[in-house]
Amino acid sequence: xxxYRILVIDDEPGIRSGVRQILELxxxxxxxxxxxxxxxxxxEQTPFDVALIDYRLPDIDGLxxxxxxxxxxxxxxxxxITAYANLETAIAATRQGIDFFLPKPFAPDDLxxxxxxxxxxxxxxxxxxxxxxxxxxxxxxxxxxxxQTRSLVACLHxxxxxxxxxxxxxxxxxxxxxLLGHEEPELLQRPLADVLLGPExxxxxxxxxxxxxxxxxxxLYLGDRAYLxxxxxxxxxxxxxxxxILTLADMTALRRLSIEKARFVRTMVHEFxxxxxxxxxxLEVAQDKSLGDRLDPYLPMLARAEQRLDGLVELIGDxxxxxxxxAEQRDPVAPPPLDVAPLVEEVADLCRERATGRGIxxxxxxxxxxxxxRVAADDLRxxxxxxxxxxxxxxxEGGAVKVRxxxxxxxxxxxxxxxxxxxxxxxxxHLFDEFFREKRKETRDIEGNGLGLSIVKRLxxxxxxxxxxxxxxxxxxxxxxLLPR
Amino acid sequence: xxxxxxxxxxxxxxxxLLGKRLFFEARGFTVLTAESSEExxxxxxxxxxxxxxxxxxxEHYDSGFALSHRIRQDERLRQVPVVMLSGVASAxxxxxxxxxxxxxRWSGLDAFLDKPVSGKQLLQLVQEKLGLALEDDExxxxxxx
Numbered sequence: 321x322x323x324y325r326i327l328v329i330d331d332e333p334g335i336r337s338g339v340r341q342i343l344e345l346x347x348x349x350x351x352x353x354x355x356x357x358x359x360x361x362x363x364e365q366t367p368f369d370v371a372l373i374d375y376r377l378p379d380i381d382g383l384x385x386x387x388x389x390x391x392x393x394x395x396x397x398x399x400x401i402t403a404y405a406n407l408e409t410a411i412a413a414t415r416q417g418i419d420f421f422l423p424k425p426f427a428p429d430d431l432x433x434x435x436x437x438x439x440x441x442x443x444x445x446x447x448x449x450x451x452x453x454x455x456x457x458x459x460x461x462x463x464x465x466x467x468q469t470r471s472l473v474a475c476l477h478x479x480x481x482x483x484x485x486x487x488x489x490x491x492x493x494x495x496x497x498x499l500l501g502h503e504e505p506e507l508l509q510r511p512l513a514d515v516l517l518g519p520e521x522x523x524x525x526x527x528x529x530x531x532x533x534x535x536x537x538x539x540l541y542l543g544d545r546a547y548l549x550x551x552x553x554x555x556x557x558x559x560x561x562x563x564x565i566l567t568l569a570d571m572t573a574l575r576r577l578s579i580e581k582a583r584f585v586r587t588m589v590h591e592f593x594x595x596x597x598x599x600x601x602x603l604e605v606a607q608d609k610s611l612g613d614r615l616d617p618y619l620p621m622l623a624r625a626e627q628r629l630d631g632l633v634e635l636i637g638d639x640x641x642x643x644x645x646x647a648e649q650r651d652p653v654a655p656p657p658l659d660v661a662p663l664v665e666e667v668a669d670l671c672r673e674r675a676t677g678r679g680i681x682x683x684x685x686x687x688x689x690x691x692x693x694r695v696a697a698d699d700l701r702x703x704x705x706x707x708x709x710x711x712x713x714x715x716x717e718g719g720a721v722k723v724r725x726x727x728x729x730x731x732x733x734x735x736x737x738x739x740x741x742x743x744x745x746x747x748x749x750h751l752f753d754e755f756f757r758e759k760r761k762e763t764r765d766i767e768g769n770g771l772g773l774s775i776v777k778r779l780x781x782x783x784x785x786x787x788x789x790x791x792x793x794x795x796x797x798x799x800x801x802l803l804p805r
Numbered sequence: 806x807x808x809x810x811x812x813x814x815x816x817x818x819x820x821x822l823l824g825k826r827l828f829f830e831a832r833g834f835t836v837l838t839a840e841s842s843e844e845x846x847x848x849x850x851x852x853x854x855x856x857x858x859x860x861x862x863x864e865h866y867d868s869g870f871a872l873s874h875r876i877r878q879d880e881r882l883r884q885v886p887v888v889m890l891s892g893v894a895s896a897x898x899x900x901x902x903x904x905x906x907x908x909x910r911w912s913g914l915d916a917f918l919d920k921p922v923s924g925k926q927l928l929q930l931v932q933e934k935l936g937l938a939l940e941d942d943e944x945x946x947x948x949x950x
Contacts, residue, residue, distance in 0.1 A: 590862060593921060594818050595820075597818070597821060597920045597921030597922070598818050598819075598820035598821040598823075598824060600824075600921050601820070601821055601823075601824025601825060601828070601921070601924065602820060602823065604824065604925070605824050605827040605828050605831075605924070608924065610827045610828055610830070611831070621823060621824075621827070624823065628820050759817075764817070764840065
């Protein structure tokens with residue numbers, strides 16, 4: 321262990337050597353300075369544990385020296401040794417922070433005990449300083465950690481809300497504020513019951529009321545968004561619950577597919593069950609012989625049962641088309657150029673059969689010459705059959721269907737115009753949705769499964785084309801197909 | 806002489822209506838049919854059936870509830886049992902069921918049946934709800950003679 325270092329500053333050589341002899345015997349390392357200047361230079365070079373300062377020095381007074389030591393070497397304990405100790409000096413020295421007074425002359429034991437006391441004080445002071453610094457450091461660390469946590473929580477995509485044991489909100493992030501329709505500061509210090517309003521948040525309130533001890537979670541649908549709600553208690557090291565953390569993690573993107581799938585399946589189940597239920601009901605009538613033993617009375621009924629089964633077969637075909645279009649990658653090689661005119665004529669002929677039965681005319685008007693388009697012939701045939709058949713289907717008795725082809729700078733435009741029912745404006749955005757059908761008194765007699773236009777839309781988009789619809793209720797609609805040239 | 810029992814079916818599926826009409830008429834019931842909520846309500850202005858069957862998805866996916874609710878609001882029809890038929894309830898998850906249970910209370914429904922449902926099932930329900938004696942076989946065989 322390195323010995324404690326003591327500096328004796330005194331102009332009397334006798335005092336200096338006396339002190340040295342006494343202290344060296346005790347195992348201290350002693351340095352001597354006969355003047356203030358020597359003391360300064362020694363203190364510059366090395367720190368001392370204790371400085372014994374003569375109040376009267378030839379070049380500088382003891383108080384000035386003391387001041388300098390306290391400033392430059394604050395860790396050095398100081399002791400004034402003077403034969404001229406008086407109250408005034410003592411007060412002045414105390415003000416400068418002197419640690420001890422030792423009046424001259426002093427006995428060796430006095431000196432030793434003073435040094436020991438000073439060193440003990442020094443140790444205590446150093447320990448206190450070390451503790452203070454450690455405390456300050458941990459406070460600083462804590463502050464940094466808190467602000468880090470806050471900024472971390474603030475920028476979380478998940479909505480976070482922390483309540484204390486009393487159920488008061490102590491922390492809420494931006495996402496939570498947005499979810500609850502508040503500004504973040506508005507949420508703080510308010511009872512949880514005041515911020516979780518509305519019937520759709522009832523399950524969350526219930527979860528909090530249950531006072532679930534451990535982590536609990538469930539899925540919650542708010543509007544068309546899906547959230548994973550979890551409630552986690554946070555505890556003190558001894559296990560007591562200090563509060564709870566409520567998080568709502570947005571799972572919409574993850575659930576989007578399953579939400580849409582569930583909706584699709586629900587509709588599909590309905591679309592399959594309705595005809596099956598109807599046909600089963602009609603067959604039950606036959607088995608039951610509700611209309612007697614003769615077959616004739618059952619025939620119209622059985623014909624209608626067959627129609628419903630035809631619809632079901634068509635539905636299955638359309639569903640297969642949809643899934644095939646979904647599955648097929650768009651051909652990286654564009655299909656060969658296609659002359660559209662003959663195909664349009666072919667489709668018109670096909671639809672004319674059904675149209676003439678209801679006195680509807682189907683006319684084709686082709687502005688020539690037409691540019692060829694790069695679209696698969698089968699795809700275009702499906703699109704045109706759907707559009708023209710719809711124009712016939714939703715037309716009035718004796719109405720007209722016009723198919724007009726014209727080139728524009730970028731597109732080949734095909735307008736299919738009818739003189740039929742028209743489409744309600746609020747239904748236009750849903751027209752191409754799967755299974756969407758306009759439910760109106762006028763459409764009740766028209767068969768359909770609501771898949772035709774969704775197939776059309778997919779095929780047209782796959783070909784890089786566009787669809788436009790304009791319609792006037794009671795007058796008719798125009799479906800415009802734009803294919804890239 | 807026994808009064809005939811009148812049933813009302815509100816459903817937008819015409820073949821379903823036809824099948825049920827033929828089945829119940831063969832058993833001596835009077836069958837009224839309506840293809841929309843509107844039509845059903847119009848019919849109920851002048852008629853008070855003994856039991857009403859309502860399809861869940863008449864116009865929209867849950868408009869059957871609204872119709873049932875409106876029937877319940879009518880003093881004359883308060884005692885008439887309303888039975889909901891649905892082809893979608895069992896195909897959906899828990900959430901939808903919860904909602905339906907709530908809606909069932911709101912709409913004052915007496916029973917909820919999954920489609921497809923046979924005439925015989927419905928007949929049994931009619932007998933239960935109206936406290937009729939089981940006379941299915943007799944009425945069904947009446948036409949075979």
